[in-house]
Amino acid sequence: MPHHDGAPVRLAVSTVIFALRPDHTGLPVLWTPLVRRTVEPHLGLWALPGGWLPPNEELEAAAARTLRATTGLAPNYLEQLYTFGEVDRSPDARVVSVVYWALVQSDEAAQATAGPNVRWVPADTMPGLAFDHNRIVEYALWRLRTKVEYAELAHALLGATFTLAELREVYEVVLQRRLDPANFRRTMIASGRLRETGEHVSGAPHRPPKLYRYETAASTAQTREPFMKERPAS
Amino acid sequence: MPHHDGAPVRLAVSTVIFALRPDHTGLPVLWTPLVRRTVEPHLGLWALPGGWLPPNEELEAAAARTLRATTGLAPNYLEQLYTFGEVDRSPDARVVSVVYWALVQSDEAAQATAGPNVRWVPADTMPGLAFDHNRIVEYALWRLRTKVEYAELAHALLGATFTLAELREVYEVVLQRRLDPANFRRTMIASGRLRETGEHVSGAPHRPPKLYRYETAASTAQTREPFMKERPAS
């Protein structure tokens, strides 16, 4: 049991970042960027992007800054996740970490910065991370999957326009189950939050789907998201 | 705009405590205890119970301790609410507050400690509080009302045994609407989480209701957040 009676509590900010990218089979899965630690403790291990909280910076601004420093991207979605403060979560000092979670657009994420000290990994095959960061990622995934407002999540992970199949794919990845395309379509249209752009996607070998965008009006904020059941395997 | 470049960030823990107590008309409403500030800043104003985080104390333990110091009660339910860290939320220093929310049993709360520096107020008629504490209480109320697991809330606010009418009363206060007694009964029984004690309440001027207790849930644990620990021992 470490004793930190003399030293003050130090405050850090970290961020779990999610983006939708295809895995080796071409199917989209959730990826998250990690950074390699260049100082002790846990030198050389992979960890969540983050840093000490500067006295004059807002918590969320600090999270957005570390996110940009890592991925070069601006978050479409940024929300406080939880504050982790176990006495022994860091070996040397007492460190309390305010953790945020962020979503970035998939098309931008495709050309995200990477380097020897930055690495994107699928969220479900996370390596051993520094500190309690594995637990933090677990919790972020749990929050992502139990989040009620899926519409907002999908919006943040996709670009401005998308097909209903792409939107459904987001739901399927996050919820980890197949959804019936027919019922999904009706549910989404009925929510009133989608608008047709009038355009279609061509070039694909089948019937060209319509493109949609999200309604910008924030007037439909109280609608509850439906609970969808599994589609039987074909 | 305050500048805190030299001074370190300080970390505090506060708690919003809810209990069910009758108001002046006898109807149960949510009450919350406040403490009067005895030091600057905001000397003399009412505020949430809390204090600085000691380097060797867990966050949740610190919340439980301040709760006990204020009300003399042990929390039935204690959960992290949010971390508030705006640069200018405290006039002098940069203070980041990890805020918890707690529920205490109504029958214990009825004989809770009070004094010149402790005051219980109905949660919907909160006076002007120190710092950003009014906003914090607002947020705690929102979380209480949008919480999915009402069963756990009701369990925490009531004692070990209760009638279905008492349980319904909790739901009505939290949800802020009347519920059909007949349907409420069926829904609760169907949930499988209630057990009859075999006892009845007598003395009331009508048909004596049955007493129930909550199932000691071992099978209903999967909805719980992954890493959440059991509530602290008093």
Next chain:
DNA sequence: CCAAAAGTGTTGCAGGTACACCCATGG
């Protein structure tokens, strides 16, 4: 023409709501 994805129609079931009605007790 064929394969496959886009998109439509329809039915049945589950869960919730409304409300009529019987039961038990103190005054």
Next chain:
DNA sequence: CCATGGGTGTACCTGCAACACTTTTGG
């Protein structure tokens, strides 16, 4: 025996799962 809350029965209504079906394109 009456008023009132405890407790049961039941019909209706809404929303979604299931799945059959039609439409539209590229090859």
